[in-house]
Amino acid sequence: MKNSINIKIGGHAGEGIKVSGLILTRSLTRLGYSTFSYSEYPSLIRGGHNTYQIQVGLHKVQACLRKLDILIALNQETIKLHQDELKKTSLVIYDPGEFKLPLGELKGKYLAIPLLKITNKAGGKPIMANMASLASVLTLLGIELNTFKDIIRKEFSKKGEDLVKANIEVGEAGKNYVLKNYFQEKLVLEKPKTNLKRMVLTGNEAIALGALAGGLQFYSAYPMTPATSILHYLASIENQTNIVVKQTEDEISAINMALGASFAGVLSMTATSGGGLCLMAEGISMAGVAEIPLVIVNSMRPGPALGMPTWTSQGDLQFVLHIGHDEFPRIIFTPGDAKEAFELTKLSFELAEKYQLPVFILVDKYLSESDFSTQLFKKDHPAKRFSMADNLGPKDEFYKRYKLTENGVSKRSIPGQKGGIHCCNSYEHDENGLGTEEGEMRIKMMDKRMKKMKLLEKEIKGVSLFGPKKAKLSLISWGSNKGVILEALKELKNVNFLHLSCVWPFPKKEVEEFIKTSEKCYSIEGNATGQLTSLIKQETGLTLQSVLKYDGRPFWVEEIIKKFTN
Amino acid sequence: MENSNKYLSHIKPTWCPGCGNFGIFTSLKNAFKKLDLDPSELAVVTDVGCSGNTADFLKTYVFHALHGRALPPAAGIKLANHKLKVVAIIGDGGCYGEGLGHYINLMRGNHDITVLVHDNSLYSLTTGQTSPTTPKGIKTKSSPNGVIEEPLNPLALALANSASFCARTYALDIKDQTNTIIKAISHSGFSLIDILQPCITFNKTQTIKWYQERVYKLKNRFKNKEEAFKETLRTDKLGTGIFWQEKRPAYHQECQTLKNEALVAKNIKNINLGELIDKLV
Ligand SMILES: Cc1ncc(C[n+]2csc(CCOP(=O)(O)OP(=O)(O)O)c2C)c(N)n1
Numbered sequence: 001m002k003n004s005i006n007i008k009i010g011g012h013a014g015e016g017i018k019v020s021g022l023i024l025t026r027s028l029t030r031l032g033y034s035t036f037s038y039s040e041y042p043s044l045i046r047g048g049h050n051t052y053q054i055q056v057g058l059h060k061v062q063a064c065l066r067k068l069d070i071l072i073a074l075n076q077e078t079i080k081l082h083q084d085e086l087k088k089t090s091l092v093i094y095d096p097g098e099f100k101l102p103l104g105e106l107k108g109k110y111l112a113i114p115l116l117k118i119t120n121k122a123g124g125k126p127i128m129a130n131m132a133s134l135a136s137v138l139t140l141l142g143i144e145l146n147t148f149k150d151i152i153r154k155e156f157s158k159k160g161e162d163l164v165k166a167n168i169e170v171g172e173a174g175k176n177y178v179l180k181n182y183f184q185e186k187l188v189l190e191k192p193k194t195n196l197k198r199m200v201l202t203g204n205e206a207i208a209l210g211a212l213a214g215g216l217q218f219y220s221a222y223p224m225t226p227a228t229s230i231l232h233y234l235a236s237i238e239n240q241t242n243i244v245v246k247q248t249e250d251e252i253s254a255i256n257m258a259l260g261a262s263f264a265g266v267l268s269m270t271a272t273s274g275g276g277l278c279l280m281a282e283g284i285s286m287a288g289v290a291e292i293p294l295v296i297v298n299s300m301r302p303g304p305a306l307g308m309p310t311w312t313s314q315g316d317l318q319f320v321l322h323i324g325h326d327e328f329p330r331i332i333f334t335p336g337d338a339k340e341a342f343e344l345t346k347l348s349f350e351l352a353e354k355y356q357l358p359v360f361i362l363v364d365k366y367l368s369e370s371d372f373s374t375q376l377f378k379k380d381h382p383a384k385r386f387s388m389a390d391n392l393g394p395k396d397e398f399y400k401r402y403k404l405t406e407n408g409v410s411k412r413s414i415p416g417q418k419g420g421i422h423c424c425n426s427y428e429h430d431e432n433g434l435g436t437e438e439g440e441m442r443i444k445m446m447d448k449r450m451k452k453m454k455l456l457e458k459e460i461k462g463v464s465l466f467g468p469k470k471a472k473l474s475l476i477s478w479g480s481n482k483g484v485i486l487e488a489l490k491e492l493k494n495v496n497f498l499h500l501s502c503v504w505p506f507p508k509k510e511v512e513e514f515i516k517t518s519e520k521c522y523s524i525e526g527n528a529t530g531q532l533t534s535l536i537k538q539e540t541g542l543t544l545q546s547v548l549k550y551d552g553r554p555f556w557v558e559e560i561i562k563k564f565t566n
Numbered sequence: 567m568e569n570s571n572k573y574l575s576h577i578k579p580t581w582c583p584g585c586g587n588f589g590i591f592t593s594l595k596n597a598f599k600k601l602d603l604d605p606s607e608l609a610v611v612t613d614v615g616c617s618g619n620t621a622d623f624l625k626t627y628v629f630h631a632l633h634g635r636a637l638p639p640a641a642g643i644k645l646a647n648h649k650l651k652v653v654a655i656i657g658d659g660g661c662y663g664e665g666l667g668h669y670i671n672l673m674r675g676n677h678d679i680t681v682l683v684h685d686n687s688l689y690s691l692t693t694g695q696t697s698p699t700t701p702k703g704i705k706t707k708s709s710p711n712g713v714i715e716e717p718l719n720p721l722a723l724a725l726a727n728s729a730s731f732c733a734r735t736y737a738l739d740i741k742d743q744t745n746t747i748i749k750a751i752s753h754s755g756f757s758l759i760d761i762l763q764p765c766i767t768f769n770k771t772q773t774i775k776w777y778q779e780r781v782y783k784l785k786n787r788f789k790n791k792e793e794a795f796k797e798t799l800r801t802d803k804l805g806t807g808i809f810w811q812e813k814r815p816a817y818h819q820e821c822q823t824l825k826n827e828a829l830v831a832k833n834i835k836n837i838n839l840g841e842l843i844d845k846l847v
């Protein structure tokens with residue numbers, strides 16, 4: 001019996017691979033397994049090769065292995081493309097009625113299941129053949145179809161009872177075919193011992209939920225992969241959650257509209273990817289000078305320029321550290337999984353308001369679009385407002401919205417509020433917000449803003465340590481590499497790992513201590529120059545070696561293991 | 567006087583003596599006064615330019631936006647709190663050049679904001695380069711051989727793109743201009759006034775005399791858009807007044823989630839994600 005299995009579905013775009021994959025992920029998660037699913041697809045609507053990969057385990061899984069246990073090949077190309085992910089024991093499910101196996105030596109065992117034929121026979125439409133293949137997989141794993149059927153009901157009930165029934169019939173047919181013909185090939189997955197309830201969601205959904213938990217009221221954005229699904233998700237629940245979601249004419253409008261909304265007192269967010277972030281640069285520096293709270297999500301894809309839209313990258317770290325001209329305080333969170341994405345986005349809303357500055361959620365395609373199974377988030381979130389001036393009195397006089405205070409934070413007033421009149425200014429300004437070019441005031445305002453950085457250092461816990469305090473080998477990384485490295489740690493002995501979930505303010509003390517107590521320390525990053533390594537050098541003076549990857553793919557667990565075992 | 571002062575900051579306008587911006591500023595504060603607007607319920611968004619410097623002379627809530635970007639925050643403010651009156655002050659450079667995309671798209675949305683374009687056919691704050699409304703052939707610092715492009719037609723664009731209120735005023739005709747601004751602010755939806763504004767320092771072609779020879783008051787309202795459109799194409803004479811006004815729900819009135827209350831009044835004390843989380847199980 002196995003306690004972890006890696007399944008991949010591959011085929012053309014437009015074959016419903018993602019939907020089917022998610023149904024399988026949800027079914028397995030509901031049964032009590034831990035899952036992690038990752039998909040690859042080209043920037044095309046039809047055609048091109050698509051995959052959806054599920055790692056399922058008895059114990060917490062946080063990344064996919066490269067080597068597959070089961071491959072569902074919806075076309076011949078899939079079998080050719082994924083040969084080096086197959087082992088001798090891998091099972092490959094394919095429909096002999098659809099295509100022939102490629103010539104030459106093939107790795108794995110090939111189970112010919114006439115998916116389309118049995119689908120037709122069960123009265124289903126061709127697209128439902130996917131359900132036959134999913135049911136075949138579950139049956140091979142020794143899993144009953146009850147939960148799978150529940151999920152089918154949930155997914156398709158809106159489209160009518162007939163469709164639900166047909167999909168279930170097709171599933172049954174797939175199961176029966178396997179029981180009859182391939183019973184001996186079973187790859188039985190051990191039954192989970194917990195009935196821990198988990199949810200399945202993408203990193204982007206976690207960000208959206210975190211934003212709502214933090215009090216999100218206004219979201220403006222322009223579509224750009226891999227940030228777009230935040231827009232889709234929030235738009236789909238706009239009415240239910242009573243927020244305003246606005247697709248704007250461009251990213252410049254998205255950020256400037258959000259700035260206006262924030263100035264007027266609503267909690268606002270925008271999201272984009274690198275190219276869109278370039279267009280937002282000036283707006284971000286306005287948030288800096290005018291001290292406007294704003295949460296900005298940047299989901300990275302490989303660049304420069306259009307790069308590779310549907311692939312992953314960690315190439316924007318230094319860009320986000322510096323984006324916007326001149327200097328102003330900012331926060332940059334780099335969550336490593338859905339749970340952190342949720343919690344840190346929620347926290348971003350609090351900190352953006354408390355300290356009146358731009359807060360970045362820096363993620364990547366791998367985190368944004370992968371499906372994480374995670375314990376249910378807390379349901380109730382009594383969000384609060386921060387740093388708002390109240391009881392200003394009835395007068396129509398200027399309010400010192402940018403009052404020079406000891407710690408740099410001055411309370412905000414919002415339009416409509418009596419006694420709070422001020423100018424929210426993109427120019428350098430005085431305490432009322434009126435423009436000034438006077439040198440002394442400029443210094444005072446600059447110092448006021450920069451002072452806030454000191455307060456932030458106390459608010460944020462930017463690191464998590466995994467493994468022993470002292471180890472032979474130490475790894476340091478940020479963002480979505482967390483899951484991959486934690487999976488590798490299951491194999492690597494005497495290794496510890498420091499995950500950075502916040503890179504600015506830089507967790508100097510913790511990083512310094514970690515590196516200084518390590519025997520050998522590497523930074524692991526998805527870019528070509530070691531941008532975290534540079535940041536560490538800049539902040540601590542310490543030099544690390546970097547393990548880098550920039551082919552648009554995430555690190556694979558096996559890659560990390562191999563790199564550090566010899 | 568007492569009353570219109572309540573909209574003014576302690577900073578006296580810094581425009582060149584005789585600048586058309588003075589006329590617009592006077593009309594604006596007169597309109598505020600006549601409408602009896604509460605300075606605390608008023609959000610003025612200014613662009614960057616000589617026109618945008620108005621920011622410092624007002625004592626209302628002001629958002630001094632980036633260059634070309636006055637309109638998006640104006641729309642954002644209105645969506646955040648549609649109880650406020652929102653007025654944007656912007657130059658022809660900011661509105662028809664740097665921020666043209668916002669102009670066209672926000673008017674299509676009929677966002678309930680009043681947009682006053684101080685159209686002096688130049689980039690004045692940056693000392694007089696050609697702008698999108700500079701007539702062909704004019705020599706400026708950045709076009710010593712004369713501008714090659716044809717000028718942009720802001721009113722024709724507005725008519726073609728569903729602006730629900732389009733007007734033109736002449737900066738120095740304070741009485742008429744005040745009335746038009748009052749109508750624009752009172753209009754529910756996107757209201758545009760393209761204001762013919764002499765820049766006496768840099769614009770040596772479109773002088774006050776030049777305007778006086780061309781400006782005339784439109785008599786009646788146009789019966790249909792086609793007639794109004796025809797008028798926008800005229801260059802020999804420049805009609806002032808309302809070119810087009812129609813009743814259409816404003817963006818916030820059509821926005822499902824703003825039907826009951828202003829967004830800023832939304833309670834965030836008891837957020838429950840239960841239903842959303844259950845859907846993900
Ligand atoms: C992004 C950006 N580009 C350029 C400038 C420089 N700039 C300031 S005002 C202005 C043009 C002003 O022209 P207009 O909008 O017509 O206003 P006016 O000064 O004529 O009232 C320019 C180019 C700037 N502030 N920001």
Ligand code: SF4
Pocket residue numbers: 580581582584585586587616617686690691764765766767768
């Ligand atoms: S430069 Fe022109 S627009 Fe600017 S203040 Fe002087 S006259 Fe007015």
